[in-house]
Amino acid sequence: MKDQPYVNKRGQTEQEYLEAYDVSQFERPSVTVDMLVFTVMDELEENYRKLSPKSLKILLVKRGEHPYIGQWALPGGFVTPGESLEEAARRELRTETNVDDIYLEQLYTWGDAGRDPRTWVISTSYMALVDSSSLQLQAGDDAEEAEWYRIEDRWLKETKTATKDGSITEKWLELRLAHEREELSATIKITKTVTGRTVRETREIVETHNIAFDHAKIIQYALERLRNKIEYTDIAFALMPELFTLSDLQQVYEVILGRELLAAAFRRKVADKVLETNQYRKHAGHRPSKYFRFNPEWMDQT
Amino acid sequence: MKDQPYVNKRGQTEQEYLEAYDVSQFERPSVTVDMLVFTVMDELEENYRKLSPKSLKILLVKRGEHPYIGQWALPGGFVTPGESLEEAARRELRTETNVDDIYLEQLYTWGDAGRDPRTWVISTSYMALVDSSSLQLQAGDDAEEAEWYRIEDRWLKETKTATKDGSITEKWLELRLAHEREELSATIKITKTVTGRTVRETREIVETHNIAFDHAKIIQYALERLRNKIEYTDIAFALMPELFTLSDLQQVYEVILGRELLAAAFRRKVADKVLETNQYRKHAGHRPSKYFRFNPEWMDQT
DNA sequence: AGAATAGTGTCTCTAAGACATTATCGG
DNA sequence: CCGATAATGTCTTAGAGACACTATTCT
Secondary structure, rough: OOOOOOOOOOOOOOHHHHHOOOOOOOOOOEEEEEEEEEEEOOOOOOOOOOOOOEEEEEEEEEOOOOOOOOOOHHHHHHHOOOHHHHHHHHHHHHHHHHOOEEEEEEEEEOOOOOOOOOOEEEEEEEEOOOOHHHOOOOOOHHHHOEEEEEEEEEEEEEEEEOOEEEEEEEEEEEEEOOOOEEEEEEEEEEEEEEEEEEEEEEEEEEEEEEEEEOOOHHHHHHHHHHHHHHOOOHHHHHHHHOOOOOOOHHHHHHHHHHOOHHHHHHHHHHHEEEEEEEOOOOOOOOOOEEEEEEEEHHHHOO | EEEEEEEOOOOOOOOHHHHHHHHHHHOEEEEEEHHHHHHHHEEEOOOOOOOOEEEEEEEEEOOOOOOOOOOOEEOOOEOOOOOOHHHHHHHHHHHHOOOOOEEEEEEEOOOOOOOOOOOOEEEEEEEEEEEEEHOOOOOOOOHOOOEEEEEEEEEEEEEEEEEEEEEEHHHHHHEEEOOOEEEEEEEEEEEEHHHEEEEEEEEEEEEEOEEEOOOHHHHHHHHHHHHHHHHHHOOOHHHOOOOEEEEHHHHHHHHHHHHOOOHHHHHHHHHHHHEEEEEEEOOOOOOOOOEEEHHHHHHHHO
């Protein structure tokens, strides 16, 4: 395939060219991976009859070094030579959560100048979805101060301005990350520019409280992607334990989408994606629900 | 925000830490951007009565240097310090096509070891959509041997194997890139691994003819993304000229999706996204069609 | 006139939304 | 029996698919 006998303008063969290649001729950035590890956990509920409400969580680590020392950041680290980006992401994930073989998806690569005060850093962010039940079992690895933060966002305001051949829409959102002992927040502005026939979207951090680097922006972007993808793919199952009830599954959809769904329509929609078991949830204080499992055959339908 | 008085374990303030920071402590990759510039062009048609069929094109450049000298590659180049990835992409786009302010979207970042024989290279790929009518006017910049290649793919075969808790589906596709004087091709294998509740997808080049680096894989990925996005977004308009007929628009959808659409349903679907003009296409050899333009108000609907 | 495309009317089919109804547990 | 959730039935609505039919131009 690439064993051409060609020489370049200076008369070099490929081998000669590669031997003479100066790797230091261009300035190079550091490359890191940032992990957006999401899970859905049960909140405690006092009333024994009611279902425990769920909430979406994201894993953050407390920075023990400059810059942004003492603030919270996405787990991640440098990519090392010889490993692919995805390998680096899985390595970080293992050291952070001990969980392997979970859903992982590349999200976006961030390379704005000045996003790290130390040096030129480009970060590829990966979204991972883990099932909380398998996690709660081994949550004892507090060595480096990692915490699950409840994640919520709130619409703040929107403005629209006409331009000569389109419009500019600015939307402000507040991102809130809460934990028993701490609360982090940020304001993010999303600018949507319509020009002629094309649309451009940019994100910008307006302010951020105790969230390191540009990570508030990355988290908001990931949340948006998660919301979109849960509607047209089956990634929700990656957040579920082996056995789950349809109410559990619906709650996961609801907490991510931020709105209630009608049970009848929801059940119709997922009917082909799950398999019935003959087990029931016990001691519920009300009619017990049947456990289901993911239907791997479903993947063939499309 | 980040003016904390904290010191780290070695007692350094942030300023002291940054001054002492050794940027060379980690090995660093070269970072490039690769551009996937798509357009849809009319093919010549002998019969004056028939509509000229359209085809999807991608811009490639001939490599004049090792490695892969003489083969065809995606246009692109190194990212330089101080510019963001998107700025680098727009800069490459300007030098390659002279067109500015066009649809641009970050696709994926490729970082597998060995993807460039020279050194460790990580590439972020961007997809750009341009309207061919504005391009044909200034197609005379052949300085560096850039060519529009017609792009097609073809399903070859599929196998499915059961594993203990899921299955592996392998799909082979042939990618064909054709030009008046040259024809390039590649075979790509897509492996979909279902394990428990999660799905993983990987791509691999089986063979490639005269397509440099791992670019065949990137092109196939971009084509898939384009096909998906044209169904649920309005990116198709970025491929259209200012004025277009609904048949033109339908043809663009058809050539990208690779299947025919029903006119009645298509027109219903786009009805709110376009604005009528009172101009008609002339000298058509059949009933002339009305010209439409993009409706910028449409963006508000969602 | 006739080839070809432009554009519309309408029936069917499927899926989602809305909401009422029945079922079943723990206490 | 009551409070709560589980699960189903069914009417309505929106939209896609299918296809027939009419309209209009150029040579």
